[in-house]
Amino acid sequence: VTARGRGTATTGASVPSAGGMVLSLERMTRILEINTADRYARVEPGVLNGDLQLALAPLGFFWAPDPTSAPYSSIGGNLACNAGGPRTVKYGAARDNVLGLNVVDGAGRYWPTGQFTSKGSVGFDLTRLLVGSEGLLGVIVEATLKLLPKPTASRLMRASFQQVEAAAEAVARVMAQANTPSALEFMDAKALGLLRRYHALDLPQGDALLLLEVDGAANTIDSQAAAIQAACQVSGLLHFEQATDARQGEQLWAARKALSPTLRLHAPKKINEDVVVPVSQLPALIRGVYAISAEFGIEVVNFGHAGNGNVHVNFLYDPANADQHAAAPLAVRALFKLVLSLNGTLSGEHGIGLDKLPFMAEAIPAETLSRMRDLKRVFDPAGILNPGKVLPMP
Amino acid sequence: VTARGRGTATTGASVPSAGGMVLSLERMTRILEINTADRYARVEPGVLNGDLQLALAPLGFFWAPDPTSAPYSSIGGNLACNAGGPRTVKYGAARDNVLGLNVVDGAGRYWPTGQFTSKGSVGFDLTRLLVGSEGLLGVIVEATLKLLPKPTASRLMRASFQQVEAAAEAVARVMAQANTPSALEFMDAKALGLLRRYHALDLPQGDALLLLEVDGAANTIDSQAAAIQAACQVSGLLHFEQATDARQGEQLWAARKALSPTLRLHAPKKINEDVVVPVSQLPALIRGVYAISAEFGIEVVNFGHAGNGNVHVNFLYDPANADQHAAAPLAVRALFKLVLSLNGTLSGEHGIGLDKLPFMAEAIPAETLSRMRDLKRVFDPAGILNPGKVLPMP
Numbered sequence: 001v002t003a004r005g006r007g008t009a010t011t012g013a014s015v016p017s018a019g020g021m022v023l024s025l026e027r028m029t030r031i032l033e034i035n036t037a038d039r040y041a042r043v044e045p046g047v048l049n050g051d052l053q054l055a056l057a058p059l060g061f062f063w064a065p066d067p068t069s070a071p072y073s074s075i076g077g078n079l080a081c082n083a084g085g086p087r088t089v090k091y092g093a094a095r096d097n098v099l100g101l102n103v104v105d106g107a108g109r110y111w112p113t114g115q116f117t118s119k120g121s122v123g124f125d126l127t128r129l130l131v132g133s134e135g136l137l138g139v140i141v142e143a144t145l146k147l148l149p150k151p152t153a154s155r156l157m158r159a160s161f162q163q164v165e166a167a168a169e170a171v172a173r174v175m176a177q178a179n180t181p182s183a184l185e186f187m188d189a190k191a192l193g194l195l196r197r198y199h200a201l202d203l204p205q206g207d208a209l210l211l212l213e214v215d216g217a218a219n220t221i222d223s224q225a226a227a228i229q230a231a232c233q234v235s236g237l238l239h240f241e242q243a244t245d246a247r248q249g250e251q252l253w254a255a256r257k258a259l260s261p262t263l264r265l266h267a268p269k270k271i272n273e274d275v276v277v278p279v280s281q282l283p284a285l286i287r288g289v290y291a292i293s294a295e296f297g298i299e300v301v302n303f304g305h306a307g308n309g310n311v312h313v314n315f316l317y318d319p320a321n322a323d324q325h326a327a328a329p330l331a332v333r334a335l336f337k338l339v340l341s342l343n344g345t346l347s348g349e350h351g352i353g354l355d356k357l358p359f360m361a362e363a364i365p366a367e368t369l370s371r372m373r374d375l376k377r378v379f380d381p382a383g384i385l386n387p388g389k390v391l392p393m394p
Numbered sequence: 395v396t397a398r399g400r401g402t403a404t405t406g407a408s409v410p411s412a413g414g415m416v417l418s419l420e421r422m423t424r425i426l427e428i429n430t431a432d433r434y435a436r437v438e439p440g441v442l443n444g445d446l447q448l449a450l451a452p453l454g455f456f457w458a459p460d461p462t463s464a465p466y467s468s469i470g471g472n473l474a475c476n477a478g479g480p481r482t483v484k485y486g487a488a489r490d491n492v493l494g495l496n497v498v499d500g501a502g503r504y505w506p507t508g509q510f511t512s513k514g515s516v517g518f519d520l521t522r523l524l525v526g527s528e529g530l531l532g533v534i535v536e537a538t539l540k541l542l543p544k545p546t547a548s549r550l551m552r553a554s555f556q557q558v559e560a561a562a563e564a565v566a567r568v569m570a571q572a573n574t575p576s577a578l579e580f581m582d583a584k585a586l587g588l589l590r591r592y593h594a595l596d597l598p599q600g601d602a603l604l605l606l607e608v609d610g611a612a613n614t615i616d617s618q619a620a621a622i623q624a625a626c627q628v629s630g631l632l633h634f635e636q637a638t639d640a641r642q643g644e645q646l647w648a649a650r651k652a653l654s655p656t657l658r659l660h661a662p663k664k665i666n667e668d669v670v671v672p673v674s675q676l677p678a679l680i681r682g683v684y685a686i687s688a689e690f691g692i693e694v695v696n697f698g699h700a701g702n703g704n705v706h707v708n709f710l711y712d713p714a715n716a717d718q719h720a721a722a723p724l725a726v727r728a729l730f731k732l733v734l735s736l737n738g739t740l741s742g743e744h745g746i747g748l749d750k751l752p753f754m755a756e757a758i759p760a761e762t763l764s765r766m767r768d769l770k771r772v773f774d775p776a777g778i779l780n781p782g783k784v785l786p787m788p
Binding site for chain 1: 431434455489490503510512513515523566611621702739758765769771
């Protein structure tokens, strides 16, 4: 039984690779309750992230996870893979923004988890155990989501740097001061090179670009932005710019938004891995990725959520080219080895699914994997839920 | 085997009530690593919360959980009961501020959980499952804690209201705007009455008092405080005051800090229950608690973390008085019934331990409790860890 929302997972998690039945939750689209006084919403799993945001916006609230797929990905899917997005750096990922769930497990047992309140310390935390479990432990049939007040203002900023080392230093400095940005996005030299080649975008010089956003009440924006600008003053900063209005903010975002389509324009195939490293290891990650790219002859483009050290490493190649087709999986393997050597982890917001399954035994110690398999047996004794995903055979 | 930190739990969780061995972690007091660039600290479980804060403060960071016991409670204990405190309303509780753990489970197996990064979606979330599990699933022997940048400024405010309904409306309005306060503490008429009786404190009139704090970078404080003041303008507001300096802030906090000692002064025995209700149900909770107090002839005082709906209901009585001694447990039972009827939960930050065990079967559906017992068997097959706590016999 493979539960499926809108099928936007990038890891094959919702593909019924072992056969069996697909359980589509696509038509469970009811928003059951929005309670702004108590800051929660109860929804069915098929509600699209974007549809919930549209329902919440007029009430002055939002749900934090904002994956790029928000307009067409379901909340059930967002919960299953612990989805994030640019805002995660300030507001947390799916796991941080759920109060309770109603679940049907692998034995057909129906049970609720969690509570309606923003605090709770009553028994074991089944809620967060289910979030990010990619449909292996149970099917989420209802979720009580934590709502946050929608900031009434925001400002976008852009900083370009001579090298990635300088950008990483700025990221650490930004994250060490009390005005946590609502987005801290990174693009490397390869991403900037592609954008310059395909688009007439106004891009500053430099080998690394940060997009930084602050949000909040309107009268806090100037001082927040000033603090961010101060934190970005590192050796190697080439250019810093604050958007003066929403239109200019849109222009600054344009480069980031153009990236994914440009990648598809540039190469017939991309493999996007959402690896995470400690922020201080960002330069080592980017340098290492360039070395892997050179070694295997596969082009690479890096961008992502720098405040969390969550980088989308995109390998770009032509599967019709036999050499590249053979080299791509080797490059991916080398990337994961590199990430683990830097104290990083395989995924920040996409999950494991099918694609990263071969690397789990290297990433997670054997004893910890055994506990995960034990949990699988508890919630799904017959092993019928999303078989062949996430957990390698012992 | 009952793991024990500094034994400050209020629920009997660290009392070896079933006999056996106490495993003291009191001398595992090493701070193993503080990494500010990557915003984490690795600690042994016996490190005192307050000692870690002292080590972090000069570096400009803090760990979010701030229970009143911080100077003498251990981080292992804070993790075991998912400790919170006033700051939880803005920065989250223990569960929200841990990246990874090293655990020895009931079968003597040693395994790590989690990662060093602020994002991760790699297999099941064992980390948050262990946090708040009160020593029933494993013994935490090392923790990787998420650090946050220490705000450089803060301001305290005080608002008094005619009735608790008006205060609750102000709480909902404060929590619906984007300047989340770093503390939003509540005191009811009974608490204010006791303070007026025993102390020469400068207290405004009214039946409900809120203490509100904002923190952040210095140049955001004025605008944040203005937004809070605006949100407090409800019908029934009697008095609003901003502390003009740190000394005046201390004076405003004095009433809150005097409360617990005053309770001990006033009655030989108190039972403090840290129940939680949705914010909109705060007035119904307080009114209901007064009715319980009248019915059972037990004095009651309410205060706590209003932004989370987390109220410390304190029953005050004399155990030498046979009537009161007999009535107190009945009053507690009536309180939990009331809380559950208001969509609330038994504990926000203290946990279940021994004291709330008799109420678990009412609070948690049978099927959910069964899953918790299943988890207990996975991690502690012989049932040797903290027996007789949290989970009622089936």
